[in-house]
Amino acid sequence: MSDIHAHPALAHHFDSLEEQKEAATLGMWVFLVTEVLFFGGIFATYAIYRSWYPEAFAAASHELDVTLGTINTAVLITSSLTMALAVHAAQLGRRTKVMVFLVLTMALGGVFLGIKGVEYYHKFTEHLIPGPGFQFEKEHLRHAQIFFSLYFMMTGLHALHMIIGFGIMLVMLWWAWRGTITKEYYSPIEISGLYWHFVDIVWIFLFPLLYLIGRHAH
Amino acid sequence: MTTALVPARHYLNDGYGIKSWLLTRDHKRIALLYLAGVTFFFFIGGAFAVLIRLELATPVGDLVSDETYNKLFTMHGVMMVFFFLIPAIPSVLGNFLVPIMIGAKDLAFPKLNLASWYIYMLGAAFTTYAIVTGGLDTGWTFYTPFSTVASTSAVIPAALGIFITGFSSILTGLNFIVTIHRMRAPGMTWFRLPLFIWSHYATSLIMVLGTPVLAITILLVAAERVFHFGFFDPAVGGDPVLFQHLFWFYSHPAVYIMILPAMGVISELIAAFCRKPVYGYPFVAFASLAIAVLGFLVWAHHMFVAGISVYAAMIFSILSFLVAIPSAVKVFNWTATMYKGSVSWQTPMLYAIGFIGLFTIGGLTGLFLAAVGLDIHVTDTYFIVAHFHYIMVGGTIMAYLGGLHYWWPKISGRLYNEWLAKVSALVIFVGFNLTFFPQFILGYLGMPRRYHAYPPEFQVLNVLSSAGASILGVGYLLPMMYLTWSLRYGRLASANPWGAVGLEWNTTSPPPTANFAEPPEVTWEAYDYGSPAVVEHV
Amino acid sequence: MAEHIVPTRVYYTIFAILMLCTYLTVRIAFFDLGPLNVVAALTIAVLKATLVVLFFMHVKYSTKLTWAVVLGSVFWLGILLALTMSDYLTRAWRTYG
Numbered sequence: 001m002s003d004i005h006a007h008p009a010l011a012h013h014f015d016s017l018e019e020q021k022e023a024a025t026l027g028m029w030v031f032l033v034t035e036v037l038f039f040g041g042i043f044a045t046y047a048i049y050r051s052w053y054p055e056a057f058a059a060a061s062h063e064l065d066v067t068l069g070t071i072n073t074a075v076l077i078t079s080s081l082t083m084a085l086a087v088h089a090a091q092l093g094r095r096t097k098v099m100v101f102l103v104l105t106m107a108l109g110g111v112f113l114g115i116k117g118v119e120y121y122h123k124f125t126e127h128l129i130p131g132p133g134f135q136f137e138k139e140h141l142r143h144a145q146i147f148f149s150l151y152f153m154m155t156g157l158h159a160l161h162m163i164i165g166f167g168i169m170l171v172m173l174w175w176a177w178r179g180t181i182t183k184e185y186y187s188p189i190e191i192s193g194l195y196w197h198f199v200d201i202v203w204i205f206l207f208p209l210l211y212l213i214g215r216h217a218h
Numbered sequence: 219m220t221t222a223l224v225p226a227r228h229y230l231n232d233g234y235g236i237k238s239w240l241l242t243r244d245h246k247r248i249a250l251l252y253l254a255g256v257t258f259f260f261f262i263g264g265a266f267a268v269l270i271r272l273e274l275a276t277p278v279g280d281l282v283s284d285e286t287y288n289k290l291f292t293m294h295g296v297m298m299v300f301f302f303l304i305p306a307i308p309s310v311l312g313n314f315l316v317p318i319m320i321g322a323k324d325l326a327f328p329k330l331n332l333a334s335w336y337i338y339m340l341g342a343a344f345t346t347y348a349i350v351t352g353g354l355d356t357g358w359t360f361y362t363p364f365s366t367v368a369s370t371s372a373v374i375p376a377a378l379g380i381f382i383t384g385f386s387s388i389l390t391g392l393n394f395i396v397t398i399h400r401m402r403a404p405g406m407t408w409f410r411l412p413l414f415i416w417s418h419y420a421t422s423l424i425m426v427l428g429t430p431v432l433a434i435t436i437l438l439v440a441a442e443r444v445f446h447f448g449f450f451d452p453a454v455g456g457d458p459v460l461f462q463h464l465f466w467f468y469s470h471p472a473v474y475i476m477i478l479p480a481m482g483v484i485s486e487l488i489a490a491f492c493r494k495p496v497y498g499y500p501f502v503a504f505a506s507l508a509i510a511v512l513g514f515l516v517w518a519h520h521m522f523v524a525g526i527s528v529y530a531a532m533i534f535s536i537l538s539f540l541v542a543i544p545s546a547v548k549v550f551n552w553t554a555t556m557y558k559g560s561v562s563w564q565t566p567m568l569y570a571i572g573f574i575g576l577f578t579i580g581g582l583t584g585l586f587l588a589a590v591g592l593d594i595h596v597t598d599t600y601f602i603v604a605h606f607h608y609i610m611v612g613g614t615i616m617a618y619l620g621g622l623h624y625w626w627p628k629i630s631g632r633l634y635n636e637w638l639a640k641v642s643a644l645v646i647f648v649g650f651n652l653t654f655f656p657q658f659i660l661g662y663l664g665m666p667r668r669y670h671a672y673p674p675e676f677q678v679l680n681v682l683s684s685a686g687a688s689i690l691g692v693g694y695l696l697p698m699m700y701l702t703w704s705l706r707y708g709r710l711a712s713a714n715p716w717g718a719v720g721l722e723w724n725t726t727s728p729p730p731t732a733n734f735a736e737p738p739e740v741t742w743e744a745y746d747y748g749s750p751a752v753v754e755h756v
Numbered sequence: 757m758a759e760h761i762v763p764t765r766v767y768y769t770i771f772a773i774l775m776l777c778t779y780l781t782v783r784i785a786f787f788d789l790g791p792l793n794v795v796a797a798l799t800i801a802v803l804k805a806t807l808v809v810l811f812f813m814h815v816k817y818s819t820k821l822t823w824a825v826v827l828g829s830v831f832w833l834g835i836l837l838a839l840t841m842s843d844y845l846t847r848a849w850r851t852y853g
Contacts, residue, residue, distance in 0.1 A: 034430040399821065527846040
């Protein structure tokens, strides 16, 4: 038992902030394991149907906008950089810098979601939403629906994670602003960063798997 | 043995009123919240079972319509599996004991722990809503394409309820993993941990690794139903069997979420009532991890007739046989522990003995099902029903009740009526076997599951089964009554009424909110019965 | 606290590599490499993900336990994919047309 004057952020059942931080970090990593398996289920679904219907997947993939996809990839990677820099600033106890980098991260996340929204809108006007109203070249009419079902499910779940991440960053911004986050106690920002980077990694896989199938054919 | 019987201040009287319970972060109080929850849903699920057995008392479908019958067995399965069996031991006994057994003040994330209970209740509320607004008729397995395009019952709210409850399972598992890694008391090395902790660690791994796959699978079904997405729909080229792959990736390991904590309980009981360390401790510990890992490699043995490839069936068949090895290691080691032990036949030990017998029958009939040829003969018959009830009811519930009796004095600070408890243990054992053993024969003779009518030649065995079910029902009501009664009228329990070793017996009954008067330091090995240092400690 | 603070130079370098990889993966997709297209795309994606995990997520500087958790998640993802595929790649009948 440490009898040090307890840090305000130290919970009663931990002996030290160090111990508390290690527990929080491990907890976040274990949570990310569940996320890997969560997305794993849909990646498995993708793998099976792509191996079954390669031509339909290539044809359907051509309906996606590579330029917008590439821009979004760059945007998300940049947001991962600013997130890493926010954690770095927090480690050094630089409050203003933390806030600047958090705002940048959120702004980039917002750009990503905006572009995603534009893409969704296009798909909607082009009748590429699976279901009775789906329109596609006759040859791939059925199987292309599987591709677009996967597309909306995968990118939709990814976007949902982005929105949750956005909310987490808002809380972090508030905590940084009111001084909860300090050089001694920056683990909330660090584990939020882990989550943000994970969401980035999901996109790193989604991008080539959805946007870049058989691009050489056109 | 002890001095002051009841401490002046303990977790039960540390704050009164509904708020002190509903907003508590004390793992012990949260365990009791869970106890209330799982008990409630156990009896709801039990009520459906009563109706099922009533219907099957006669060969003709006279009590309920075929559609109602479909809903009865579905809701019995959903309630029992997701809202009783999966949370029962980890969330009640595990929640109460994991921190105490490793000498910690609480779980690593107390707020998440409380949140997990609310999430569980919210999920249960959704599923209950599904039940009262028309029910669910897909079977607890939600097989596509029936669940996605054909069923007109309340699939979405029920599935959503299970999806939500999954998060409570994940949070419990996450909390246990971090707690066991990070919060062990000084001197509590991995190989001094009680086997209860090892088995809960293995269980938590499955919760964390398996549950998310069920979550995404349910979402895919929901998206298919709501948005007409085509994941499992042959009309657009989808494969309904893929649903079964994803579903069983979780739901087979989920059986080990039910049985592994039960095995942990049995290890504690056997050691305590034989006054011996568990024979081959490291083997029993690693067998838990082996079951957790192997459990993920066998799921398609549920799908031998579903149209999977012959090669895949062979692979999954062989892998399924492997699970028998760690399971047998445990059974043999428990038996070896009893050998030349000074066995005392108190209530928890009766349950433990019952568990070993019934689990062995359940496990061995599982090997029948791992063998492709035999499995095809008995698939979707009462043989399967009997097999998994031997594991889930004969195994998990026996261990749960045994554990509840063993730790009841610690939890409540009171002793129950030993004579009544022994009688109920016996009633449950007899009722259980009478209910489910005839079902092995019925299934082998070819009676299919999930039908509300059957040929008259099966009636004798079905009547036996229904009669057994009523005995079993009485057996389950008894503990609820005398345990509740003991809360007020039971004799006060000492800190260590069984004379057992383990950190939970080194603190008062009931324990203080911080679990120990002062943080413990462990200097002895697990189950160190007979060592002078420990005996003195007791 | 014995906390490893990564110099920002490392972050910028990793960022540059990630951007370069993104450019490469898009370019490669427009060449016909047959079945190698998907191999290239996934190899680059795995490389990018590894860099993010090691540097942005600090796993390179973390405990063995963190490594175990990361590798464990990849291993279980592998079980899910491999054993599911063991059925799909060996079925005598194939698709729903």
